[in-house]
Amino acid sequence: MARNIPSGPPPPPPVQKLRLRYTKRGRLRFTSHRDIARAFERALRRAQVPMAYSAGFSPHPKISWVGAAPTGVASEAEYVEISVAERVDLVRLQQALDESLPAGIDITEVVEAPLGSNLPDRIEASDWSILLPGVSLDTAQQAVSQFLTAAEIPVERLMKQGLRTLDARAAVVRMSAAGDQDCATLSVVVRHVTPAVRPDDVLSGLRSVADLAPPMPPQATRLAQGPLSETGEVSDPLAPDRPSPEGPGATRAGADLEQVAAGSPS
Amino acid sequence: MPVESLFPRLEPLLPTVSKPIQYVGGELNSQVKDWDETDVRWALMYPDAYEVGLPNQGVMILYEVLNEQPRTLAERTYSVWPDMAAKMREAGVPQFTVDGHRPVKDFDVLGISFSTELGYTNMIEALDLAGIPLHARDRDESHPIVLAGGHAAFNPEPIADFLDAAVLGDGEQAVLEMTAVIRQAKLDGADREETLLRLARAGGVYVPRFYDVDYLPDGRIARVVPNRPDVPFRVHKRTVMDLDEWPYPKQPLVPLAETVHERMSVEIFRGCTRGCRFCQAGMITRPVRERSLTGIGEMVKTGLEATGYEEVGLLSLSSADHSEIGEVAKGLADRYEGTQTSLSLPSTRVDAFNIDLAQELSRNGRRSGLTFAPEGGSERLRKVINKMVSKQDLVDTVTAAYSAGWRQVKLYFMVGLPTETDEDVLEIAEMARDVIRAGRQATGTRDVRCTVSIGGFVPKPHTPFQWASQLDHETTDRRLKLLRNAINDDRSTAKAIGYRYHDGKPGIVEGLLSRGDRRIGAVIEQVWRDGGRFDGWSEHFSYERWMEAATKVGVDVSWYTTREREESEVLPWDHLDSGLDKEWLWSDWQDALAEQDLDDCRWIPCFDCGVCPQMGTDIQIGPTGKTLLPLTVVKNPLSV
Numbered sequence: 001m002a003r004n005i006p007s008g009p010p011p012p013p014p015v016q017k018l019r020l021r022y023t024k025r026g027r028l029r030f031t032s033h034r035d036i037a038r039a040f041e042r043a044l045r046r047a048q049v050p051m052a053y054s055a056g057f058s059p060h061p062k063i064s065w066v067g068a069a070p071t072g073v074a075s076e077a078e079y080v081e082i083s084v085a086e087r088v089d090l091v092r093l094q095q096a097l098d099e100s101l102p103a104g105i106d107i108t109e110v111v112e113a114p115l116g117s118n119l120p121d122r123i124e125a126s127d128w129s130i131l132l133p134g135v136s137l138d139t140a141q142q143a144v145s146q147f148l149t150a151a152e153i154p155v156e157r158l159m160k161q162g163l164r165t166l167d168a169r170a171a172v173v174r175m176s177a178a179g180d181q182d183c184a185t186l187s188v189v190v191r192h193v194t195p196a197v198r199p200d201d202v203l204s205g206l207r208s209v210a211d212l213a214p215p216m217p218p219q220a221t222r223l224a225q226g227p228l229s230e231t232g233e234v235s236d237p238l239a240p241d242r243p244s245p246e247g248p249g250a251t252r253a254g255a256d257l258e259q260v261a262a263g264s265p266s
Numbered sequence: 267m268p269v270e271s272l273f274p275r276l277e278p279l280l281p282t283v284s285k286p287i288q289y290v291g292g293e294l295n296s297q298v299k300d301w302d303e304t305d306v307r308w309a310l311m312y313p314d315a316y317e318v319g320l321p322n323q324g325v326m327i328l329y330e331v332l333n334e335q336p337r338t339l340a341e342r343t344y345s346v347w348p349d350m351a352a353k354m355r356e357a358g359v360p361q362f363t364v365d366g367h368r369p370v371k372d373f374d375v376l377g378i379s380f381s382t383e384l385g386y387t388n389m390i391e392a393l394d395l396a397g398i399p400l401h402a403r404d405r406d407e408s409h410p411i412v413l414a415g416g417h418a419a420f421n422p423e424p425i426a427d428f429l430d431a432a433v434l435g436d437g438e439q440a441v442l443e444m445t446a447v448i449r450q451a452k453l454d455g456a457d458r459e460e461t462l463l464r465l466a467r468a469g470g471v472y473v474p475r476f477y478d479v480d481y482l483p484d485g486r487i488a489r490v491v492p493n494r495p496d497v498p499f500r501v502h503k504r505t506v507m508d509l510d511e512w513p514y515p516k517q518p519l520v521p522l523a524e525t526v527h528e529r530m531s532v533e534i535f536r537g538c539t540r541g542c543r544f545c546q547a548g549m550i551t552r553p554v555r556e557r558s559l560t561g562i563g564e565m566v567k568t569g570l571e572a573t574g575y576e577e578v579g580l581l582s583l584s585s586a587d588h589s590e591i592g593e594v595a596k597g598l599a600d601r602y603e604g605t606q607t608s609l610s611l612p613s614t615r616v617d618a619f620n621i622d623l624a625q626e627l628s629r630n631g632r633r634s635g636l637t638f639a640p641e642g643g644s645e646r647l648r649k650v651i652n653k654m655v656s657k658q659d660l661v662d663t664v665t666a667a668y669s670a671g672w673r674q675v676k677l678y679f680m681v682g683l684p685t686e687t688d689e690d691v692l693e694i695a696e697m698a699r700d701v702i703r704a705g706r707q708a709t710g711t712r713d714v715r716c717t718v719s720i721g722g723f724v725p726k727p728h729t730p731f732q733w734a735s736q737l738d739h740e741t742t743d744r745r746l747k748l749l750r751n752a753i754n755d756d757r758s759t760a761k762a763i764g765y766r767y768h769d770g771k772p773g774i775v776e777g778l779l780s781r782g783d784r785r786i787g788a789v790i791e792q793v794w795r796d797g798g799r800f801d802g803w804s805e806h807f808s809y810e811r812w813m814e815a816a817t818k819v820g821v822d823v824s825w826y827t828t829r830e831r832e833e834s835e836v837l838p839w840d841h842l843d844s845g846l847d848k849e850w851l852w853s854d855w856q857d858a859l860a861e862q863d864l865d866d867c868r869w870i871p872c873f874d875c876g877v878c879p880q881m882g883t884d885i886q887i888g889p890t891g892k893t894l895l896p897l898t899v900v901k902n903p904l905s906v
Contacts (some may be wrong), residue, residue: 011606026293027290028290028292029286030280030286030290031287031522032285032287034524035287035522035523035524038522038524038528039522040572041574041576042294042520042573042575043574044574045574045575045576046571046572046574047568047904048903048904049903049904050902050904050905053606057633058633059606061606071286071287072280073285083544084686086902086905087905087906088902088904088905088906089488089904089905092903092904093904096904100574102292102294103292104292129774153886190673191872199816208618216278217278217281217282
């Protein structure tokens with residue numbers, strides 16, 4: 001009985017919830033999600049962010065992750081939510097945390113989460129850019145059209161449960177190719193389904209329907225993730241959290257902070 | 267000449283290998299110095315996977331000590347997994363450092379830290395991947411000096427063919443002195459032989475090629491003698507005396523990849539004089555030198571600020587023995603009250619004082635596990651190994667832990683100790699049962715558990731057991747099975763007792779490498795040629811590969827392992843001086859056989875083990891009588 005209650009007062013409750021957008025660039029793309037999570041926890045401590053903690057014998061800082069790009073894949077649009085036990089200044093928090101994180105994990109935006117709103121619900125699809133060094137635009141375009149005309153493209157992936165087959169085609173909302181003779185770039189919008197269809201699976205699909213075999217390792221980058229419009233566009237999931245000129249809302253920290261501040265009634 | 271980073275050639279390989287982040291570098295507090303602004307350059311290697319090697323304190327300390335010198339550069343390299351090694355060979359990418367991704371071959375020194383002998387095949391693999399000739403005799407001025415350090419360097423004879431040099435003991439001052447000698451040798455245009463001679467003559471550096479080994483017709487060593495003038499007959503170990511003057515690491519490395527120790531460590535003292543006769547670490551690191559209470563406080567503070575870790579390990583060979591451990595625990599727990607920072611003592615003694623300490627230390631954060639190490643199953647055997655803990659002590663201590671809220675403790679024992687019988691081992695089961703029964707009674711619940719964890723005993727050089735016969739693996743395995751049956755036989759406690767052990771075969775290979783001589787080098791090389799790597803990992807280790815290799819090169823493994831040595835035998839490491847007097851070691855071995863215990867020289871008069879007079883050192887312990895002042899609390903810089 002008594003052993004399940006740690007001595008001392010419970011940790012202070014959260015008073016503010018923040019949404020952070022961050023990147024995973026360059027060499028940091030080789031981190032796994034767990035690596036990022038550990039780096040974040042330590043950076044939060046070094047930056048002295050007054051985190052709210054869970055109660056119990058093993059208190060954990062209140063951090064919730066929204067999706068996560070797979071190991072080896074870069075991203076310009078990753079999201080995490082944190083809860084703090086003291087209200088913080090968003091601009092200073094962004095600066096302090098960004099300085100504490102390794103170069104490549106960069107905090108690009110911090111907003112306050114309005115009560116009762118749910119970020120994971122807004123994440124419906126991702127916009128990927130996949131660089132194919134050594135693949136010509138013609139070859140890529142041909143492969144793309146073959147991919148898009150297929151009704152179903154079963155691909156295999158090794159997961160914790162063993163080799164699983166999933167349909168790479170069904171989750172792809174749109175796909176196009178650009179580039180030149182030496183290097184093509186695919187632009188792909190993929191709906192978030194379970195199990196997730198990842199850039200690797202799309203490439204497996206292209207190999208399976210069109211024998212596309214890049215001579216050098218492709219490099220995938222998530223450009224955006226968020227709500228999916230009817231026209232197949234991925235929009236900004238933090239847009240609803242930003243203060244609008246029409247009414248008061250949460251403050252926002254970011255590159256264009258001054259503009260937002262100037263535009264809001266004070 | 268600038269040395270180019272190999273990263274552009276490495277990067278295309280990374281998406282195709284497991285855990286690529288371990289090869290990327292960029293750890294917090296790591297640094298990449300300008301190659302051309304330095305003139306002595308060290309590649310420091312821990313010969314195991316990154317996840318094991320990165321947290322190694324020895325490498326971290328030397329990395330920082332060397333890099334603090336303006337004209338000296340140090341980078342780190344670790345063993346690459348076999349999947350990566352295959353890709354590197356295919357693409358022609360050599361062994362690289364993780365800091366600047368520079369080729370290991372281009373450094374002046376490749377310093378390898380051996381905590382265990384099971385890293386020897388990984389050293390050969392790294393040399394081969396680096397493009398450095400495996401044998402020291404085949405290297406020229408363009409190759410790094412291959413240097414061994416760490417506990418296994420106290421008998422480097424099995425790897426003498428592959429080494430240019432070895433350093434015994436504490437490395438902090440040794441690496442700086444070596445750097446100065448190498449710098450001067452480079453300025454003078456000295457050749458490889460001359461540089462090594464200078465190092466050997468400067469003292470404290472063992473250069474195997476300058477010593478000849480003669481053998482008797484029966485295979486024993488006749489003598490080991492220097493073959494150059496002015497090279498010392500015996501090479502002495504190095505001892506750092508004032509730990510407060512060496513507060514390293516100041517800026518501990520924090521990796522992105524997951525590693526085996528996710529915490530910051532502060533070494534609270536070095537050395538141990540408890541005198542456990544099986545313990546090589548306790549013998550070769552004498553005397554005890556404590557870091558002061560205030561020195562510890564300062565290191566914890568700077569380390570936490572530099573890393574963001576939420577756990578601090580207070581390291582030493584027996585941390586509860588620090589003369590001011592109570593004040594350390596209370597002072598730190600007070601300082602970090604309410605900050606979710608937990609403190610832990612990785613090695614614990616069997617007495618109730620420990621439970622109070624553990625409670626104090628876990629006051630602010632996560633509660634760590636408790637491990638107690640009676641080591642020997644019977645009272646008689648504990649006298650043989652000089653681990654003076656009674657069964658009642660253990661039952662009382664563990665019961666106190668259960669009463670204080672712990673529900674699970676780990677008990678560590680060894681099997682294969684000298685003079686051990688089946689009965690000694692079976693007493694382990696009895697001890698575990700008594701612990702569970704007492705725990706149930708004290709807590710009024712059946713919800714108490716213990717795990718019995720067994721390690722196989724391997725006789726080590728520079729210990730009283732260096733003459734002992736190692737138990738053969740068949741008997742080890744038979745005793746392990748007897749013990750398992752005995753634990754399972756009592757149905758009322760069987761489910762509350764966990765049982766963990768390893769079979770006896772890896773211990774025999776470790777024994778061969780620990781007490782081997784120069785003739786063992788051929789076995790190690792053969793094992794590597796037959797594909798042996800990562801011998802410390804059960805999924806990579808192959809006993810058969812080792813035995814076949816020994817047969818191929820004509821080495822009788824049992825002669826090195828299960829054979830008991832006589833007092834008069836010249837041991838392969840006799841010319842390497844750990845400070846311990848060989849006569850004292852022999853008399854302690856005789857005391858062991860007579861089941862005579864010996865107390866700790868911190869609280870009884872000196873018993874002449876030889877270390878202090880030989881090395882010009884002395885015990886350094888407190889109490890200092892000082893206290894840790896609270897840290898000043900300032901307003902959170904981010905709050906509004």
